[in-house]
Amino acid sequence: MNKNPIKLGKLVRRTIFYLFIVTLAVSIILPVFFLVSLSFLSTRESYSFPLPLLPSLKTEYSLTHSDRGYLLSVYDKFDKEYQTVLDTAELEKMSVYMKNQIGTPYSIPKIEERIAELENGGKDTIFFSVRKNLLLNYTTFFQITRDAVPALLRSLQIAGLTILISLSIGSMAGYAFARYVFAGRDVLKFSVLFVRMFPGVAIALHMAIILANMGFYDKPIGLALVYSVGSIALTVWITASVFMGIPESLEEAAQVFGATKWQTFLRVTFPLALPGLAAAAMYTFLGAWTETVSAILLTQFNPTFSVVVYQSLLGAVGNVNLTAAGGLVLAIPSLIFTFFIRKYIQQMWGGMTI
Amino acid sequence: MTASTPAKRFRDLGSKAVPYLLIAPVVIYYFFFWFRPVLVTLIKSFQTAAGAFTLQNYHMVLTDPDFLVALRNTAIIVLFSVTLEFLGALFLALLINRKFTGSTFFLFVAMIPMALPGVAVAAMWLTGLTAHGWINSLLYYLGILAEGAKIYWLAGSEWKLLGLIILIDAWQVIPSMMIILLAGLQNIPEETIEAGYVFGGNFITVLRKITMPLLGPTIQTAVILRLISAIQIWLIIVLLVGFSRMPVLVERIVYYYKEVPNLDISLQMASGYAIVVSFIVSMVALLYLKVSGAFGGKKEAAQ
Amino acid sequence: MATLTMQNVTKIFGRDVIAVKDFNLEVKEKEFLVLLGPSGCGKTTAMRMVAGLEEVTTGEIFIDDREVTELPPRKRNVSMIFQNYAVWPHMTVYDNIAFALKLKKLHKDEIDRRVKETAGMAKIEMLLERYPSQLSGGQQQRVAVARAIAVNPDIFLMDEPLSNLDAKLRVSMRTELKAIHDKAGSTTVFVTHDQSEAMSMADRIVIMKDGEVIQVGSPDDVYHRSGSIFVADFIGTPPTNFMDVKIQKESNGTHLVNTHLNLLLEPEMAKHLNGYDKNHIVLGIRPENIVLVGESDAALSASCLVSEPQGSHQVVAIQLDDNIVKVVAPPNPIIAPGTDVHLIFKQETLRFFDPDTTLAIND
Ligand SMILES: Nc1ncnc2c1ncn2[C@@H]1O[C@H](COP(=O)(O)OP(=O)(O)OP(=O)(O)O)[C@@H](O)[C@H]1O
Numbered sequence A: 001m002n003k004n005p006i007k008l009g010k011l012v013r014r015t016i017f018y019l020f021i022v023t024l025a026v027s028i029i030l031p032v033f034f035l036v037s038l039s040f041l042s043t044r045e046s047y048s049f050p051l052p053l054l055p056s057l058k059t060e061y062s063l064t065h066s067d068r069g070y071l072l073s074v075y076d077k078f079d080k081e082y083q084t085v086l087d088t089a090e091l092e093k094m095s096v097y098m099k100n101q102i103g104t105p106y107s108i109p110k111i112e113e114r115i116a117e118l119e120n121g122g123k124d125t126i127f128f129s130v131r132k133n134l135l136l137n138y139t140t141f142f143q144i145t146r147d148a149v150p151a152l153l154r155s156l157q158i159a160g161l162t163i164l165i166s167l168s169i170g171s172m173a174g175y176a177f178a179r180y181v182f183a184g185r186d187v188l189k190f191s192v193l194f195v196r197m198f199p200g201v202a203i204a205l206h207m208a209i210i211l212a213n214m215g216f217y218d219k220p221i222g223l224a225l226v227y228s229v230g231s232i233a234l235t236v237w238i239t240a241s242v243f244m245g246i247p248e249s250l251e252e253a254a255q256v257f258g259a260t261k262w263q264t265f266l267r268v269t270f271p272l273a274l275p276g277l278a279a280a281a282m283y284t285f286l287g288a289w290t291e292t293v294s295a296i297l298l299t300q301f302n303p304t305f306s307v308v309v310y311q312s313l314l315g316a317v318g319n320v321n322l323t324a325a326g327g328l329v330l331a332i333p334s335l336i337f338t339f340f341i342r343k344y345i346q347q348m349w350g351g352m353t354i
Numbered sequence B: 001m002t003a004s005t006p007a008k009r010f011r012d013l014g015s016k017a018v019p020y021l022l023i024a025p026v027v028i029y030y031f032f033f034w035f036r037p038v039l040v041t042l043i044k045s046f047q048t049a050a051g052a053f054t055l056q057n058y059h060m061v062l063t064d065p066d067f068l069v070a071l072r073n074t075a076i077i078v079l080f081s082v083t084l085e086f087l088g089a090l091f092l093a094l095l096i097n098r099k100f101t102g103s104t105f106f107l108f109v110a111m112i113p114m115a116l117p118g119v120a121v122a123a124m125w126l127t128g129l130t131a132h133g134w135i136n137s138l139l140y141y142l143g144i145l146a147e148g149a150k151i152y153w154l155a156g157s158e159w160k161l162l163g164l165i166i167l168i169d170a171w172q173v174i175p176s177m178m179i180i181l182l183a184g185l186q187n188i189p190e191e192t193i194e195a196g197y198v199f200g201g202n203f204i205t206v207l208r209k210i211t212m213p214l215l216g217p218t219i220q221t222a223v224i225l226r227l228i229s230a231i232q233i234w235l236i237i238v239l240l241v242g243f244s245r246m247p248v249l250v251e252r253i254v255y256y257y258k259e260v261p262n263l264d265i266s267l268q269m270a271s272g273y274a275i276v277v278s279f280i281v282s283m284v285a286l287l288y289l290k291v292s293g294a295f296g297g298k299k300e301a302a303q
Numbered sequence C: 001m002a003t004l005t006m007q008n009v010t011k012i013f014g015r016d017v018i019a020v021k022d023f024n025l026e027v028k029e030k031e032f033l034v035l036l037g038p039s040g041c042g043k044t045t046a047m048r049m050v051a052g053l054e055e056v057t058t059g060e061i062f063i064d065d066r067e068v069t070e071l072p073p074r075k076r077n078v079s080m081i082f083q084n085y086a087v088w089p090h091m092t093v094y095d096n097i098a099f100a101l102k103l104k105k106l107h108k109d110e111i112d113r114r115v116k117e118t119a120g121m122a123k124i125e126m127l128l129e130r131y132p133s134q135l136s137g138g139q140q141q142r143v144a145v146a147r148a149i150a151v152n153p154d155i156f157l158m159d160e161p162l163s164n165l166d167a168k169l170r171v172s173m174r175t176e177l178k179a180i181h182d183k184a185g186s187t188t189v190f191v192t193h194d195q196s197e198a199m200s201m202a203d204r205i206v207i208m209k210d211g212e213v214i215q216v217g218s219p220d221d222v223y224h225r226s227g228s229i230f231v232a233d234f235i236g237t238p239p240t241n242f243m244d245v246k247i248q249k250e251s252n253g254t255h256l257v258n259t260h261l262n263l264l265l266e267p268e269m270a271k272h273l274n275g276y277d278k279n280h281i282v283l284g285i286r287p288e289n290i291v292l293v294g295e296s297d298a299a300l301s302a303s304c305l306v307s308e309p310q311g312s313h314q315v316v317a318i319q320l321d322d323n324i325v326k327v328v329a330p331p332n333p334i335i336a337p338g339t340d341v342h343l344i345f346k347q348e349t350l351r352f353f354d355p356d357t358t359l360a361i362n363d
């Protein structure tokens, strides 16, 4: 009888709920969307107002004679008219402009073809369109910042070393915390707070001297040692939480069936903890990979990738779209790992509270 | 019972030592790479450039005209951003914990800001907040901004800037707080909450009387971690508006170390600021833990 | 005190997990109704739909004449004992019991009176100031009971409330729960997969399988007049013995025949097969309805496989082809493996089942 209105009400409620969720999701990623979009814009587009919401896929050109040579114009979608961008007789200049400013690589012979068309066709103006190379900002970023590729590799190496150091040192303590009662257990627990109470920059600056003494200054291992200061304490927490999530009775069962403590750890505890430890490793990766401040302070000739992006940000008066491309390359591994980490949130944070 | 042989006693000692052996690397590591720098800073903060003992550095820091401004700015940012971030994070965590279809994907979306590197975030907001940036573009597309009109986000009053910084910081920090709260929520057995509904609670009463009290320790953890790092905010500010425009405490440390490293007093000021900041951070943390009842007054309920 | 009606209730999880299927049920006022069925058959789901913790996919639920299908739990006036008790760890026993009463905005004195009264019924008066972590499992369980009766619910839901207790406590709590029910007189739905619990407590038993109701009836009904092979097999330890037999009509009456057996049915019993047109049935007989007799009187002889003494009786297992038939016999003398045993069936207790539909023929 009154079944339909009820179902309708449910449907409406559900629709509103999902509309809300979508709105929320959109507003969270809106800034990221613009960063992504920016990384695909041509330099000319990225300095127009309003910024295009989406990058164009091709550009409409017109070519006509001028006193000095040729007038190259670009169709402006927003103003709905052609706008002259270049007045020159030099074809090379034209080609470079088309590539660097508009993002449409166009070789000189091709331009010559167009000019021949203009000269011989008896037309005042000729129109042509060129497809945009969407990835141009990305390739350019790696070309003009010559450090980019080695820096990327270095960043990977640093992140790897940080994971190695903090996970090996941190997970031992995490295991002790989860399984043993010992003096200083609470101090260990609060250490995650202590180490954060002192400004990281101040530590990083003094580390410069310590690292120099060790011969590690401006080397990947040096930064990894610095990053581990913050991440070990966190790893202790996370791994303690992971180990707490593994019932002790499982270990006891293994011992009852004849395993030594060490075998128990290798055959029972470790495999069970592995996903959680992997998540902890990824979490450490996020920190080491994205860190910039200590990297700026503690590198000289061997910057990390985040420093390279940072420098392009500072120098990027004319090239925000390149910085955006670099920033996104930097963001991609973090995003991938975040995607995996989300499944282990409870294991990582569920066991420990102050 | 046999009398304990030396071998057995040795073994006992060995097994007692296990936890200490396990935590030894952490202790050693922190001694070398944390405690030493801290100690050096502490000593430097009591020394003149020539190395003699002095209290002058602290006097300089505390009478520095920028100190009070930095303190005030930091306090405002901490107060509002931690509150805003906590409420936002709790809201998101409760929402995601409802486990609707698509909630795990939504969780990923909600975690994106925390995955983005600081520089990428700075690039994002810088390109957004300029007069020709995407924020104005968006407002224009939405019809909110008239043709030719621009909002100069980064210009104008300090308060506007503070507000912006709080919002931007919240955007990036909410996810890391949210995941801690979400983990805590997932630890509460579903039936404990459901019992609240069966026995007459509505959403608000169940949240107030059951969910929040059970989440208490988790909330403490999330808030204290956030509080400690919120007091040390500086990077996003410097990237957005540069040094000295909107002084905050840690920005002053970096300012003296990096921007004007060659003044006579640079090192003293920087060390002094660093110690003052740590002092403030630890006092605030202690106060928070005390007020929120993390010490002593633990309810017997804790299982 | 109220009645509960479920009409064509179906619950589908996700796309295709049908947890409860076209469920129809009427619980009478003050009735103690037990939902019984194997693990995963949908008992909890059915109960959670009554409580409002799970949305129904289709169908309606009524408490008295009030449709509650779409109401949130708090507007249904039901109360529930959860399988793991779900007492709130951050509240004292007193606060746990008083929670719902406070939400009803009762007067302080009234709350106090009700808390003490129900705590008395559940025998936890002296524990009121404790936190749940300071209680034993059985005590927590009593807190859950007290909390549930304090609200004076229309419907009282219990989801395997005794399953976490040790065997002895379980049996004594059974009696107490039943006594509390009789005193409070609330309509109760009790979920269990323990059949002896069901038999001893229920006014009526609902037997479920794969989300469907298979049989509803008094404990006596489902035990002695099982409506299907499933029920006859599910209820009773040891369960009903089944044998495939052929129906042979001869001059002296109807015989049930297989390789070991040739049973002449008494006319009373043979009548049941009158309307039946196939020539095979499944014969069901409960172990206690098979009687050991001397060789000359036997309908069936075979050798004993093993005998399990149970104190008050022994369970004798006999191998017939692939089947093992179990017999409840007097405790003495203990029958040694290999001994020949001779049996007759108590004819009036025989159950006939259609081998294709598995439903009972004699009702
Ligand atoms: N949230 C859910 N999502 C998907 N399937 C579910 C969900 N809850 C229950 N089910 C499925 O529905 C069926 C019935 O589950 P239910 O918990 O009602 O069984 P039960 O009879 O209470 O079993 P038990 O005696 O083991 O408690 C099961 O097959 C189960 O796997």
Ligand SMILES: [Mg+2]
Binding pocket: C043, C044, C045
């Ligand atoms: Mg169940």
